Amino acid sequence: MAPELPTAEFTVDLEIATFLASCELLSKAWKELLHTCENSPQSFTVSEDKDVVYVSFPSFHRLEDFIVEESEYGEGNIQTGNEIFSGCLKGNDDQPARVHQGALKLFLHIMENTDLEAKLQICMTVKPIIFVGHFLGGSVATLATLWVLGKRLKKSFPFCITFGCPLVGDVRLVEAVGRENWAGNFCHVVSKHDIVPQILCAPFESITVPLNTLLPYWSGIMTKARKDASDYFIQNAYTALLHSLKELDGVTNGSPYRPFGAYLFCSSHGAACIINSETVWKMFHLTMQSQEKSYDETVQEHIRYGSVLEDVVQNSIRGRRIARSNSESSYKMGILLELDAIGVGVQNDAAHIALERAGEIENRDNTNASQLAIKLSKAQSSMAELEWYKEVCEKADKGYYDSFKENDKRDINANLRREKLAGFWNEIIEMWQQHELPSDFQSRKKWIYAGNTYSRLVEPLDIAFYYRTSQGNGNYISDGRPTRHKILQEWFEENEKTRSSEGQRGRTKLASLCQDSCFWAYVEEALKDLNEGLHQKLEKFENYVTKMIQDRSISSDVFLEESSFVMWWQKYKQIQSPEWKLNSPLYKIMESESWKD
Numbered sequence: 001m002a003p004e005l006p007t008a009e010f011t012v013d014l015e016i017a018t019f020l021a022s023c024e025l026l027s028k029a030w031k032e033l034l035h036t037c038e039n040s041p042q043s044f045t046v047s048e049d050k051d052v053v054y055v056s057f058p059s060f061h062r063l064e065d066f067i068v069e070e071s072e073y074g075e076g077n078i079q080t081g082n083e084i085f086s087g088c089l090k091g092n093d094d095q096p097a098r099v100h101q102g103a104l105k106l107f108l109h110i111m112e113n114t115d116l117e118a119k120l121q122i123c124m125t126v127k128p129i130i131f132v133g134h135f136l137g138g139s140v141a142t143l144a145t146l147w148v149l150g151k152r153l154k155k156s157f158p159f160c161i162t163f164g165c166p167l168v169g170d171v172r173l174v175e176a177v178g179r180e181n182w183a184g185n186f187c188h189v190v191s192k193h194d195i196v197p198q199i200l201c202a203p204f205e206s207i208t209v210p211l212n213t214l215l216p217y218w219s220g221i222m223t224k225a226r227k228d229a230s231d232y233f234i235q236n237a238y239t240a241l242l243h244s245l246k247e248l249d250g251v252t253n254g255s256p257y258r259p260f261g262a263y264l265f266c267s268s269h270g271a272a273c274i275i276n277s278e279t280v281w282k283m284f285h286l287t288m289q290s291q292e293k294s295y296d297e298t299v300q301e302h303i304r305y306g307s308v309l310e311d312v313v314q315n316s317i318r319g320r321r322i323a324r325s326n327s328e329s330s331y332k333m334g335i336l337l338e339l340d341a342i343g344v345g346v347q348n349d350a351a352h353i354a355l356e357r358a359g360e361i362e363n364r365d366n367t368n369a370s371q372l373a374i375k376l377s378k379a380q381s382s383m384a385e386l387e388w389y390k391e392v393c394e395k396a397d398k399g400y401y402d403s404f405k406e407n408d409k410r411d412i413n414a415n416l417r418r419e420k421l422a423g424f425w426n427e428i429i430e431m432w433q434q435h436e437l438p439s440d441f442q443s444r445k446k447w448i449y450a451g452n453t454y455s456r457l458v459e460p461l462d463i464a465f466y467y468r469t470s471q472g473n474g475n476y477i478s479d480g481r482p483t484r485h486k487i488l489q490e491w492f493e494e495n496e497k498t499r500s501s502e503g504q505r506g507r508t509k510l511a512s513l514c515q516d517s518c519f520w521a522y523v524e525e526a527l528k529d530l531n532e533g534l535h536q537k538l539e540k541f542e543n544y545v546t547k548m549i550q551d552r553s554i555s556s557d558v559f560l561e562e563s564s565f566v567m568w569w570q571k572y573k574q575i576q577s578p579e580w581k582l583n584s585p586l587y588k589i590m591e592s593e594s595w596k597d
Contacts, residue, residue, distance in 0.1 A: 026189060026264075029132045029161045030306050032056045037134070037222040044110060046119050053123045054130050055116075055144065057137035060106060061219030063212055066136055066166075068102045072203045075170060075256045076101040082108055086150025088180060088494060091172025092433065098256055099169040100200065103139030107147075110140070124148055128157040134222070135196060135302075138165025142186065149182050152497065160186045160261070163305045164196045167257035174260045174277050178439025179494070183275060186261025191308045193267075193301040195245060198284040201255045206244040213237035214299075221303050238299045259284075271312040276362065365438045368431060376450060379424050382417040386457055389414045390557070399557035401520050402564055405464035418461045425454060425484045432487075442491045451488035459485050459517035467524050476521040485517065507552035510595070515553035523565050530571055538572065546586045549595050559595060 028049065036045040036056035047054050060066075070076045075098040078085055089097045111117050123129055129148065133141030145160035165188055177183055190197045199207055214237050259280040265272050274280050301308070386400075389411075393400040404411050428447075431437050441447060466480045474480060514520075526541040545565075548554040558565045569590060573581075581587050589595055 026161060027306065027309050029054065029130060030163060030309065033132050033134050033163065038224055041223045043114060044116060051127055052130055053127050054132060057133040057140045059134045059219060059222050060136035060140070061215040061222065063215050065106055066102050066211065067204050067208050070101045073200060073255055073257065074100050074102055074204060076104070078104065084108065084111065084147060088150065088497070089146065089173060089176045091175045095172060097169050097173035097176055099143070099173065100139055100166065103136055103143060103168060106136065107140045107143040120148065124158065125153055125155045128159065131158065131160045133165065134163045135165060138162030139168045142168045145185060149180070149185060158185060162188045164190070164194045164302045166197060166200045167259055170256040171258045174258045177260045179442055181440040181443045183261050187264060188261055189264045189266065189305060191266050191301045191305065193298040195242060196302050198245060199241070200257045201284070202244045203254065207241055210237040210241035214241065218303050234299060266308045266312050268311055365436060368436055369438055369441060372428060375424060379421060382421050383454065383457060385417050386414060394557050394560065397560055398562045399560050401460045401464050402562060404461050405468050407468060414461065418458055421454060421458055422482070422484070425451065429484045429487050448491050448495045452492045455485050455488050455517040456513040456515065460520050463520045475525060477518060510552050510554060510556050512555060514555050514558065516548065520564065523568060527564065527568050530568060542586050546589070549589055
């Protein structure tokens, strides 16, 4: 049987592109931008239109703002020197995202020296906010949108529209946006003949000289304060800039920047919307290589997005026909229509391969997620057996943690289930790390809660196995904790940050499972600390347990007579002073058994 082709996603993308261009949202955004460039060229404007607030940033066509000295490409840590952005803006390697420092400095300057933050605080929970920007102002608008999204306000609906905007951040920022499912909050409008969105593919040393001529020229037109400039110098500068980018020939390994969000590629043939980051990256190169307009038309393309959008609308009204129409599937026909709309030509094999590959990757990722969902339903039987094992152990007055640690005969089946589940979740983590799952996979509630339930039930058995086999040597937290539990914990904690802003009710009863899946590892280390007389660590553990009991985030099996925790408690209280017994909240709880309340 022939392999099933991916769904014709690209046809849908054409419909999205046509809708965006024809619903007047983009045209309205461009008009707001022109107003800002003319009336507030160094700052921003805020305006209301019906039920929407527009926050527009001008082009900031100043060389000193764009060319910064931090690095070869101007990138730097998004968190450097500020605490404005959410800690979630980091890559899958837990390192902070890197962004263009010129844009970051502009954004921070505006936040610190204007009333933008105060205005946003008033607006962002009342009406949807559309951030708009052109050139470096588009980068600032992107950062402003990320800032609002990071607030995680329940009633906040920020959307970002940029025109001719250079790339803003690195692959870590792409991963963060995908993980948070924020890609749909960004629409980057790019004309086929505007080379500005890809100028950060080249190092500063090769673009500084031509930009020194081009930026004042574009700025003069956008602010209607145009200064006379020789066409000869403008043409030479533009040719030099185009040459620097074409010289890369698609090889941009040196540049740290990568696209994220939806990219609306516009041409005289129409428009197409592409979301896949690597495909957008490839399209940058292919559209540049297929430049067919004259110099005068292409150098103006960066500042004529109003006309570009009008062309898209007119083409959507007229419709299009594809000469190469003997395509064998609606999926491939969708690709041909996409190529025609972008303006790279339906005969462009490299572009055809890039789009087809993007569709295959998307289909593969979605298929992988679907197959894992089937496996998850089967894994639930192993989880159910371990739940039953836990209940049996508790009926024998020994918790399942201590029973498993002592290697009881009945634990053989439990160990097989533990290993089977470890294999399943290791497979998921490996696929996620290799980018073989949808970019928002770790943000999906189903997998967050499935992973958290798995860790809370099974990690105590992993801890018991570790201390049984290590014979007292080593620390599970620092030396033995599997990667799967660390990553699943990160997914859950990121989700909890969202929930915390919505308010949560406290528990009234003890949890069925310890909410901290590492609880028993802390007990084991506390037993060691007791033998070694490490009083500061013991006090820290005492406070930790007290808080867990008060929060009802501890399970009742912890207090069974033969549990490791009760063993620790009996020894710990014997070495304490009478004064401690009067002041210790944990002593009062344990002696009165108020944890049962």
